[in-house]
Amino acid sequence: METTEKSVVRRFYDIVGSGRPEDLDEICSPGLVGHAGAGSNLAELKASIGSFLEPFPDLTADVRYLVQEDDLISSWVSFTATHEADFAGVPASGRRVKFAEWDLFRIRDGKIVEITQYCDLFTIMSQIGALPTAAPA
Template identity: 40%
Template sequence: MDAHKARELYTQYLTRLYLQRDIESLNQFFSPDAVTHPLPAGVPEGVQGLKLMARVWLESFSDIHFTLHSFLQDQDLVAARITLTAVHTGSFMGIPATGRRVEVADHPHYRIQNGKIVEIWDQLDMLSLLRQLGALPTVAQAA
């Protein structure tokens, strides 16, 4: 898959999931046995686990938007740098809804084969997110 088609696939995936809130669309973009790194404890492998994690996000956050800052491809691997913004409107990791608007960086990497994502490495800035939700002190508060 060339870089243009890979970027189009990735953008469509983000749009369908986050803007249209279509969890079932993950079947279109991911192989059923896609491998996720890291896989949170208790989450099943494959697209079913990805759907579970997506459901948690969509139930916890509303008004989700993304900005794709960069997109790189090397053979079957792609890497993106995105920023997600959203409003915390549901319980997330035991943190009750705060109504706060959050902004979080994400640096996912994907391996694509035959037009589907077969492996994902995701590095969402959870530390920043938890600080924005008030679950952890900010750097200034900790100093």
């Protein structure tokens, strides 16, 4: 049976995939603390997700693992998307990307109060043609 905390995390990825980061208010504490790619607070988390959805509007999450210890949920997620607008200075390529992300959530009273995000940006940059794929012979 899935815990309440895991359900909150699954809802997080549903909201990200819906393209409506403003809906994160539903499951995030106003005092959310963010680390790494999540920004430092709820406003920065929403902005970060929103800026990622511009070049990858069809972003889809496949939640591979959710591991819980007390109020902490660790997730490993595989994302797929199409590169449809500038990303990190790279013009839209139309290429499909697949990359992984690891997130750590702290859930209290049904709300995300802390989040740390690590996204595999190297893989994304390689797949959109921003990095060489092989060393010259």
